[in-house]
Amino acid sequence: MHRHLRTLGAVFHIAVLLLCACGTADRRTADSGSATASFKVALLTPGPISDQSWNGGAYAGLLRIRDSLGATISHIQTKTPAEFEENFRQYGAQGYQLVIGHGFEFQDAAVRVAPEHPRTVYLTTSGNTVRDNVAGINFAFEEASYLAGLVAAAVTKSGIVGAIGGTELPPVKRSFEAFAQGVRAADPSARVITSYVGNWDDASAGKEQALAQFARGVDVIFQNADAAGLGIFQAAREQDARFIIGSNANQNGIAPEVTLGSVVIDLPLALMIVAREVKDGRFRPRVVSLGLHENVIRLELNEALSARIPPSTRVAVDSLRRMMLAGTFTVPVAAASAP
Numbered sequence: 001m002h003r004h005l006r007t008l009g010a011v012f013h014i015a016v017l018l019l020c021a022c023g024t025a026d027r028r029t030a031d032s033g034s035a036t037a038s039f040k041v042a043l044l045t046p047g048p049i050s051d052q053s054w055n056g057g058a059y060a061g062l063l064r065i066r067d068s069l070g071a072t073i074s075h076i077q078t079k080t081p082a083e084f085e086e087n088f089r090q091y092g093a094q095g096y097q098l099v100i101g102h103g104f105e106f107q108d109a110a111v112r113v114a115p116e117h118p119r120t121v122y123l124t125t126s127g128n129t130v131r132d133n134v135a136g137i138n139f140a141f142e143e144a145s146y147l148a149g150l151v152a153a154a155v156t157k158s159g160i161v162g163a164i165g166g167t168e169l170p171p172v173k174r175s176f177e178a179f180a181q182g183v184r185a186a187d188p189s190a191r192v193i194t195s196y197v198g199n200w201d202d203a204s205a206g207k208e209q210a211l212a213q214f215a216r217g218v219d220v221i222f223q224n225a226d227a228a229g230l231g232i233f234q235a236a237r238e239q240d241a242r243f244i245i246g247s248n249a250n251q252n253g254i255a256p257e258v259t260l261g262s263v264v265i266d267l268p269l270a271l272m273i274v275a276r277e278v279k280d281g282r283f284r285p286r287v288v289s290l291g292l293h294e295n296v297i298r299l300e301l302n303e304a305l306s307a308r309i310p311p312s313t314r315v316a317v318d319s320l321r322r323m324m325l326a327g328t329f330t331v332p333v334a335a336a337s338a339p
Helices: 008-022 054-069 081-093 104-116 141-155 170-186 203-215 226-237 267-279 303-308 311-326
Strands: 028-030 040-045 072-077 098-101 121-125 134-139 160-165 191-196 220-224 243-248 259-265 287-290 297-301
Touching: 040 054, 040 081, 054 072, 054 226, 054 243, 054 267, 081 098, 081 104, 098 104, 098 267, 104 121, 104 134, 121 267, 134 267, 141 160, 141 170, 141 220, 141 243, 141 259, 141 297, 141 311, 160 170, 160 203, 170 191, 170 220, 191 203, 203 220, 203 226, 220 226, 226 243, 259 303, 267 287, 297 303, 297 311
Parallel strands: 040 072, 040 098, 098 121, 121 134, 134 287, 160 191, 160 220, 220 243, 243 259
Antiparallel strands: 028 072, 259 297
């Protein structure tokens, strides 16, 4: 990276970027290694890429696009809809061919900005909006979430399991609905308690939500709260016989002593699928649906806690996964409406 540096100014520029990556600055830019690279890809995330979850997975995908496709890449962490629009517009003006808004919440901004930059493809993850140069990726997160529900129902001793999200985004709600269906399919008498942190960044608030659920008898929590979710892992570590199911990335290594498994989205693979089409000039705006069939979504069990999951449950999970792949079982959850 950053070869052929010819001036002191270029060296200084790279040094500043490296400091930003290690410090508190939002913006990170990585050069593919060629000042004349023709393929430029940008990523906007709603939270820090240090979350070991949703945002970190997308940034790993951006790095894979750089390394595999020789792209010039840039990343900015954004917090408000006004920043979504500002940075979408900036990247379009700079000639980026692909700009990724990482989350359902980026769709409105993409629709407003896209007509100004018709040569730029605006992609929103978990999005379902399509325009001339706006597309979405729909992750079939429900399938693996349902399987996670089977595991939670098998492990709980209290008969009460929980789900904690960052905010009530439609994809998160659908995932939690599928999880609850899986729990009840395995144990119709089980209770599912769902709550939301109110943001995606506050680990302390995530921990408080987890402790509140534990106080109500919950002993297994399915969390989808990004950086706030790190506090949920911490809360489980401090309790006896409390377990977590992670999400988005493989989070089994964050707290292996309490993590039963993770509902994983292979974001690097997903973003590469679209980026390759855009670079090759064969991308058509649509909702790109990715799930178990494409090996983008999966339930990754933590082998360190394999003894906690009954063998019969593992057999049921494997069997149902095969049925999903064969198209003989579909999780019946409501689709989110387009914005």
